[in-house]
């Protein structure tokens with residue numbers, strides 16, 4: 500890993516750790532009562548703050564702000580769900596003080612999300628947890644997801660590809676350093692990104708079924724997901 504790659508990794512990891520979900524949202528998870536309505540409102544607050552955190556984090560990705568402005572929006576809209584599932588997977592598998600995880604899981608299960616989406620979601624959380632990613636890997640994997648060139652409406656895919664490749668190069672070297680006994684670790688990480696894409700299809704249906712039951716989303720969520 501070169502000096503500049505180390506600098507790049509530090510910027511991204513610091514930004515990733517700096518922009519965390521506000522504690523008040525995490526605290527509310529334990530307080531408020533357990534109705535499906537209450538749970539949905541909490542998840543709405545959680546999703547909204549996760550999107551806000553994502554926007555702030557993205558601004559700190561070196562080179563992102565020099566991309567075409569409309570492409571920046573296209574990348575954010577295209578990656579928001581995947582970045583959110585990645586971050587909540589990490590929150591689930593590690594960050595959350597024990598006890599919170601069970602409560603959050605319970606609230607998710609009782610918030611009007613149908614069972615057919617719950618299962619793949621928690622399988623994904625489990626598969627992320629088993630990787631025992633270090634925080635640099637988590638930050639870089641999220642960055643690689645955001646910098647996916649073939650999102651809808653991206654005009655200058657080349658520019659995004661160049662940025663993504665830079666990040667993939669650092670991530671690959673980091674995986675070799677962090678998991679010397681597992682040469683295929685980097686490939687396993689990228690395999691999770693494929694699993695993420697299927698989750699985002701489930702997510703679209705999740706939103707539609709909530710919509711059908713007349714649930715209200717926040718303006719930010721409506722904007723980022725065109726609902």
Ligand SMILES: CC1(C)[C@H]2CC[C@]1(C)[C@H](OC(=O)c1ccc(O)cc1)C2
Pocket residue numbers: 539542543544545546549583584587607702715716717720
């Ligand atoms: C942990 C999760 C990633 C999983 C369950 C809650 C999440 C934050 C997310 O919720 C939403 O997307 C969502 C979207 C709109 C809304 O009003 C509420 C939640 C899906």
